[in-house]
Amino acid sequence: MNLAKWSLEHPYLVLALACAVGVLGLAGVMSSPRDLFPDTTPPQVLVVTVREGASAPEMARTVTEPLEREISGLNGLANQTSTTADGVSSLRAEFAYGKKVSEAVTEVRNALAAVTPRFPAGTAEPLVYSITSRTAPAVTLALSPLDEGGPTLSEIRLLAEHVIRDELLRIPGVGEVEVFGGHHPSVEVSVDRDLLAASGLSLEGLIGAIAKQNISAPAGRLTVEGAEIHFTLDSLFPGVDQVGDTVIA
Incomplete structure (x- = not known):
């Protein structure tokens, strides 16, 4: 068959076919996702777990x-890296490109639900973050006391929450701005049960x-x-001495 x-x-059939191809091509171009700065980062999920007072080796053994x-068995997991410090465990799970970030986060949360009951007492609920090129932290700051006479970890936590964050x-x-780690101020009340x-x-x-x-x-x-x-009832104890002055009955 001679195509020419x-x-x-x-001629009219050829023109119709050419128009159809042009329309389909234009529709394909218009429906294709376009982004000036496309997200090329593979799906990643960050898990941060805090346990106040725990040493780095203990955090690694009991948490990290x-x-x-638990996370190593997730479907589509490409790589995982972890960092452990005193009181803080950070684990980053990277998945294959074909996996949606929302699915990765859901699977990581399900894995956490299975493993967190085995964490030691005093371990805070793990924080889960999805990471893309748009949501990756721009800056990570670490605060620590300079010397023995400096502010305590509890005071540093309050400084980060109420001053630096604002x-x-x-x-x-x-x-x-997310704040994690440090010590939450607390008061321990010792009770004489016999008295x-x-x-x-x-x-x-x-x-x-x-x-x-x-x-x-x-x-x-x-x-x-x-x-x-708006009215607020504010009767928080200003200090430790006021806790001891509490009227019980």
């Missing part, structure tokens, strides 16, 4: 290694009394001339 001769004999074993969020273009029983009081009553006098909660709102005023 056939085309000359059927169990996490690695200042960073004021910078134009900063969307989120408590001799006074006719219970441990539950003591806990309830402390909780009722150490609260910060919304107390209502009032609308005056179109302006809304």
Whole structure:
């Protein structure tokens, strides 16, 4: 068959075919995803786990290694790397390009649900982050005391949460600032159970009394001339001495 001769004999059919090919090509171009800065980073999930007071070897043995074993069996996992420091375990799982980030995050969370019950007491709930070229942390800052006479880890945590984080969020273009690690300030109350029983009081009553006098909660709102005023009940203990002065009954 002579293609040139056939085309000359059927000009309208050839024109229709050419138009159809052109329309299909244009539709394909218009429907193709376009991005000025395409995401070329493979799907990655970051898991950060904090356990205050734990040494790096202990974190590696009780947290990082169990996490690695559990996540190593996930479908599509290409690579995983981990970093362990005092009180902090960080594990990054990288998946094959064909896997959606949302699916990777879901599978990692399912793996965490299976392994976290075996973590030691005092281990915080692991934080899970999806990482792409758009969501990767731009800057990671680490704070630590300079010497024995400097601020404590609890004070550094408060500084990061209430000062540094707020200042960073004021910078134009900063969307989120996450704070993790450090020590949360806490007060340990030692109870003389015999004295408590001799006074006719219970441990539950003591806990309830402390909780009722150490609260910060919304107390209502009032609308005056179109302006809304919010009230807050703030009776948090300002220091350790005030905890000891708590009236139980």
